[in-house]
Amino acid sequence: MRSLVLFFLLVWGFSVGADAPKRSDTPVRAAFVMDARTGRYIGGYNEDVQTQPASLTKMMTLLLTFKALKSRKIKLSSKLRISKNAASQQPCKLGLKVGEKITVRNAILALVTKSANDVAVALGEFLAGGNENTFVYLMNKEARKLNMKSTVFVNPSGWKNPKQLTTARDMAKLARALVRNYPRYYHFFATKKFSYKKASIKNHNKLLGSRNGIVVDGIKTGYVAASGYNLAASAKKGKRRLIVVALGGETAKQRDIEVDRLLKKGFSRKRGRSMSEIIVLRNKKSSRKG
Numbered sequence: 001m002r003s004l005v006l007f008f009l010l011v012w013g014f015s016v017g018a019d020a021p022k023r024s025d026t027p028v029r030a031a032f033v034m035d036a037r038t039g040r041y042i043g044g045y046n047e048d049v050q051t052q053p054a055s056l057t058k059m060m061t062l063l064l065t066f067k068a069l070k071s072r073k074i075k076l077s078s079k080l081r082i083s084k085n086a087a088s089q090q091p092c093k094l095g096l097k098v099g100e101k102i103t104v105r106n107a108i109l110a111l112v113t114k115s116a117n118d119v120a121v122a123l124g125e126f127l128a129g130g131n132e133n134t135f136v137y138l139m140n141k142e143a144r145k146l147n148m149k150s151t152v153f154v155n156p157s158g159w160k161n162p163k164q165l166t167t168a169r170d171m172a173k174l175a176r177a178l179v180r181n182y183p184r185y186y187h188f189f190a191t192k193k194f195s196y197k198k199a200s201i202k203n204h205n206k207l208l209g210s211r212n213g214i215v216v217d218g219i220k221t222g223y224v225a226a227s228g229y230n231l232a233a234s235a236k237k238g239k240r241r242l243i244v245v246a247l248g249g250e251t252a253k254q255r256d257i258e259v260d261r262l263l264k265k266g267f268s269r270k271r272g273r274s275m276s277e278i279i280v281l282r283n284k285k286s287s288r289k290g
Contacts, residue, residue: 027258029228029248032168033266036176036234036241042266044168050150051247053166054222054230055115057158059174060139061123062111065104066182067142068127076105080126086118090159093118094196106196108185113194113203115221117157124156132156146173160224168245175219175232175243189218189234205231207256213237214263221252229255237267 030046079101110116124135139153148170194201204221222230228248249255
């Protein structure tokens with residue numbers, strides 16, 4: 001695994017040691033607003049600063065799951081067995097025991113709502129012939145295809161690891177790929193509640209739903225102490241769809257407020273209006289016009 005990570009670091013040529021901006025400078029550490037149809041940059045700040053993705057990593061695990069479903073290599077009814085490695089993962093988790101089975105459909109829902117680390121690893125092993133390291137290789141290979149130049153994955157769950165890094169820009173690219181390339185399965189991200197073994201599991205994404213004509217229908221939240229509170233969100237208003245990624249909120253509420261603000265600003269943008277009028281920053285020096 002170590003050699004794999006070093007390989008991607010050398011090939012992509014970016015620095016692991018870059019210091020993230022302080023949260024006091026901006027509402028969150030980094031943000032990126034993208035037009036989902038064109039992939040065009042609309043606005044943001046610190047969008048190329050690296051940080052740990054936390055459970056946003058699971059978007060890649062799910063993308064590879066959707067890819068296998070689309071190619072009919074697996075079915076939603078297919079069952080995966082929980083290995084000792086998967087069962088030993090740290091929370092959040094479903095708490096499945098070694099040898100238990102779960103369908104691909106329920107595994108997807110467990111990742112979308114509970115953000116279950118044990119199920120993320122089990123999915124990765126299932127898709128890669130039982131080998132988590134092989135799945136991590138596939139994650140990084142797919143990241144290269146999506147031109148995620150500043151991202152390295154080291155596990156399928158997003159569990160804390162200083163070598164697992166990404167940027168707001170790269171996470172927006174990943175979110176866009178899920179929205180555009182897998183419309184048959186993207187709807188899973190809109191799931192607000194998942195029932196499993198008599199337990200009712202709520203989605204961590206509190207922005208899901210409609211407000212002020214803006215409909216948020218995905219994608220994923222994430223948190224580890226090193227990254228802060230992360231969120232990739234996709235929303236529609238009329239015929240337009242935007243993707244907003246916010247990384248490094250001090251609280252989930254602060255992160256959600258900033259994503260909501262950026263969505264409103266992004267959808268209010270008119271042709272000819274400058275980016276500086278749309279994305280208002282607390283620290284204007286960190287802004288990027290595009």
